[in-house]
Amino acid sequence: MSGELNLRKEQVQQAAFEAWNKDRKNTCILHTGLGKTFLMFKCIIASGAKQVLILFEANIREANIKADITQYKKFYGVDPMKGRKVIYMCYQSAYKTDIRSIFPEGKIFLGLDECHEITGKARWEFIRNSNLSDVDVLAITATLDKETIFEYDFGKSTKYDLINGIFPVCFTYNIESARQDGTTRDLQIYIYNHRLDNHSRNIVAGTKFQRWNTTEFAQNQHYNNEMRKWMFSRAENKEFILRSIMSKRSQFLYNLPSKIEECKKLLSVLPGRTLVFANSSKALIALDIPAIVSENPNYLKDLEKFQKGKINQIGSNKILLQGANLKDLDNIIFLSYYGKSKDAIQRAGGSLPLSI
Numbered sequence: 001m002s003g004e005l006n007l008r009k010e011q012v013q014q015a016a017f018e019a020w021n022k023d024r025k026n027t028c029i030l031h032t033g034l035g036k037t038f039l040m041f042k043c044i045i046a047s048g049a050k051q052v053l054i055l056f057e058a059n060i061r062e063a064n065i066k067a068d069i070t071q072y073k074k075f076y077g078v079d080p081m082k083g084r085k086v087i088y089m090c091y092q093s094a095y096k097t098d099i100r101s102i103f104p105e106g107k108i109f110l111g112l113d114e115c116h117e118i119t120g121k122a123r124w125e126f127i128r129n130s131n132l133s134d135v136d137v138l139a140i141t142a143t144l145d146k147e148t149i150f151e152y153d154f155g156k157s158t159k160y161d162l163i164n165g166i167f168p169v170c171f172t173y174n175i176e177s178a179r180q181d182g183t184t185r186d187l188q189i190y191i192y193n194h195r196l197d198n199h200s201r202n203i204v205a206g207t208k209f210q211r212w213n214t215t216e217f218a219q220n221q222h223y224n225n226e227m228r229k230w231m232f233s234r235a236e237n238k239e240f241i242l243r244s245i246m247s248k249r250s251q252f253l254y255n256l257p258s259k260i261e262e263c264k265k266l267l268s269v270l271p272g273r274t275l276v277f278a279n280s281s282k283a284l285i286a287l288d289i290p291a292i293v294s295e296n297p298n299y300l301k302d303l304e305k306f307q308k309g310k311i312n313q314i315g316s317n318k319i320l321l322q323g324a325n326l327k328d329l330d331n332i333i334f335l336s337y338y339g340k341s342k343d344a345i346q347r348a349g350g351s352l353p354l355s356i
Helices: 002-020 036-047 059-075 115-119 123-130 161-168 175-183 216-231 239-256 256-267 281-286 299-307 340-347
Strands: 023-032 053-054 085-090 108-115 135-141 150-152 155-156 168-172 203-206 211-214 274-277 313-316 331-334
Touching: 002 023, 002 036, 002 168, 023 036, 023 115, 036 059, 036 108, 036 135, 036 168, 036 239, 053 135, 059 085, 059 108, 059 281, 085 331, 115 135, 115 161, 123 203, 155 161, 161 168, 203 216, 216 239, 256 281, 281 313
Parallel strands: 023 135, 023 168, 053 085, 053 108, 108 135, 274 313, 274 331
Antiparallel strands: 150 155, 203 211
């Protein structure tokens, strides 16, 4: 079955490549786990450019891409980067420059890994400031938001419209396509019902001038009441206050002591190799398992241990969301998550069969 699966994935990659190869300045929307990096290698080879710039979200993505180069050489007998000058750069750094400051002349291949991440207000300056003539571009992602409107200094736009306007979407193979073709795994999903603690007064509340202890339940009620009150306010600073309350409430919910304790219980009995995803580094560190977060100075060593099977439990946030595919993963626990489905799809897509 694995041979058939790999063959079908290769067919999807080839179809995406052929769609891109017509104009060579396009976007491919490809479900996570279908081999987006291999697609990029095929495009680089076809481009013939001797200068390659690959932009991505997380630093550890560079090591992941280099590992995929080794796999590509193993499968196809070709080194896609041989004879090319390759520069890897995070979006956080790239927006400060432009493509011709990096490669002043000659043909260039530009790879935009998880291209939705370049649509931030500051990051998009890289595209606006770059002369893309004589540049082949592959923008690639698993999903592009078509609904949320973002405001830029040049107008309002969704991420989809912004990317599609510059690098037209030429190929789409989403999760529904993957499910119909059997190129994605079947997930066993379990919902762990949790209630806010209404007994232990372990939450510090109040202001910087007056503090007191309260329960999780009471603090959540406080935030909800504040939001309702300001929703009907006519004050000029209404939106600012509401965003502030929502942010505080989110951070409070991400770090609930009761959720952390329940997650510890799961980790103590769950067999196999487990990844815990959360939006809070503080919560992940509190689980007492290696946390792949920037606050952990040894996170790269811990990730390597997990990849080599020396440890079987790790936690992470955005660093692993778009940075690395994990080997032989059995379970994913969502300790906290965002409301949009995109991140959940990415978190689940790069792993092997799992339970949530």
